[in-house]
Amino acid sequence: MxxxxxxxxxxxxxxxxxxxxxxxxxxxxxxxxxxxxxxxxxxxxxxxxxxxxxxxxxxxxxxxxxxxxxxxxxxxxxxxxxxxxxxxxxxxxxxxxxxxxxxxxxxxxxxxxxxxxxxxxxxxxxxxxxxxxxxxxxxxxxxxxxxxxxxxxxxxxxxxxxxxxxxxxxxxxxxxxxxxxxxxxxxxxxxxxxxxxxxxxxxxxxxxxxxxxxxxxxxxxxxxxxxxxxxxxxxxxxxxxxxxxxxxxxxxxxxxxxxFPPGEPLILPTGWRWGKALRLARERKEREPSAPTGKRVAPHVRRAHWHLYWVGEGSRKDPTRAKPLLRWVPATLVNRDLLEEAGLTPEDLPAVVRRARGRTTRVRGQG
Structure with missing residues (x-):
């Protein structure tokens, strides 16, 4: 067993x-x-x-x-x-x-x-x-x-x-x-x-x-x-x-x-790619505590937060048709190479909402 x-x-x-x-x-x-x-x-x-x-x-x-x-x-x-x-x-x-x-x-x-x-x-x-x-x-x-x-x-x-x-x-x-x-x-x-x-x-x-x-x-x-x-x-x-x-x-x-329920439990490894990315970012920060100006380092946000945005066809005219989508954003958004090393892609980051010419555009997060 x-x-x-x-x-x-x-x-x-x-x-x-x-x-x-x-x-x-x-x-x-x-x-x-x-x-x-x-x-x-x-x-x-x-x-x-x-x-x-x-x-x-x-x-x-x-x-x-x-x-x-x-x-x-x-x-x-x-x-x-x-x-x-x-x-x-x-x-x-x-x-x-x-x-x-x-x-x-x-x-x-x-x-x-x-x-x-x-x-x-x-x-x-x-x-x-x-x-x-x-x-x-x-x-x-x-x-x-x-x-x-x-x-x-x-x-x-x-x-x-x-x-x-x-x-x-x-x-x-x-x-x-x-x-x-x-x-x-x-x-x-x-x-x-x-x-x-x-x-x-x-x-x-x-x-x-x-x-x-x-x-x-x-x-x-x-x-x-x-x-x-x-x-x-x-x-x-x-x-x-x-x-x-x-x-x-x-x-x-x-x-x-x-x-008739399933006989055995199903193990779902939760957040292990993100965990690896966090560890890689921490290790890099320890190795490069004070990177010189111009050197590419992992960008930072103020703190980890939940990113909420609303989607749905016709939701602009009828807000009741909007569906909430949620993404977790870690305190350190790792660079593209760290994402790839951890098995993540920029698509795993939340969408960034930008306004242009009075319209709202959703852009995927980038490393």
Missing amino acids: RTPPHPVLEAALSALRLLHEDPKERRVLQEVGRLYHEGFPGAPKGVVPLSAVYAAMAHEKVAPGLPVDLTTLGSLLHALGLWRLSKGAYLFDPDLAREVAKTPVGRLPIELLFRLPEPAPLVLLPEGLPAWPEVEGFHVALEWDPGGRPGISPHLELRFLVWIRGSRGYHPATLVLDLDAQDLEEAVKKTLARSIREARGLAAVSLWEARPHLEREYGAILGQALSLTLYLCQEAPDLGGVAPRPPAPLVRVKGGKKV
Whole structure:
């Protein structure tokens, strides 16, 4: 048996095997697949509400066993029930992951998150999340909160099922980003404010007094996980030439409908060409710390950022027809020779928007 390229992948596969061994939990996993394909009233297409998962658990009389509580079991059935449809494991280059994680999210449209490459991709981090190194991987999926509680109306959420390394292996936990906002930057701020408010009502006053620290720490964790997620949502991410699998379809069988997921996970090497380019640029900078005037060096931008542009036939006259495209721009745009050495081309850089004679022209980035 081959050794998995990352221990979190084995943790996720082990958890999925345990769920599948229980007939009741196996039926809930099948229900998650059905809901993904057939939809749920009120929820966007392809978004499975966690409340529907809990309803399926209640119908099957699923009882959690130690050490997993009911809430965690529901999150596992939700995330793994979606992940099993494609079983994509996105193994990030460590240097690329570090650079992307510290890239500010900014005022990007929430609709970009509908461009996840599969229902609940598994992100694998060789060095862990910078703000929380014990988090060495996570599933990410959209969820629909029906609301109904005081001050809470129906809205989208982004859920991270994180795998935290401990002394006895990995254990799952859930991070939630509320998406009832105008853009992703506002979504992070609103989620933090809401979390702190709820914490004040449930915990001691000292926790409320620690608000600046909590906002800084939890904000960094949410922001980094979100930025890594956006890397998968961008236009043509660097996946080493491997295409994500489409979700396993829902097929008719005797007695109903079933999903037959792939048996093995698909490893997608994520950002390794960009990681190589970043390392080459760093090595060159160390060798040539002060290049003389006139010598060609890698051009710089102020900091890494997300480059957003809108395309779509007829979108100039009707903005509602525009489609957002996203590219990640590293803090150092390497020269053409470094791009080629890393297996990249100028086409891998984002388009540069230039205005000429009142028209907007999109030009591919150049090294």
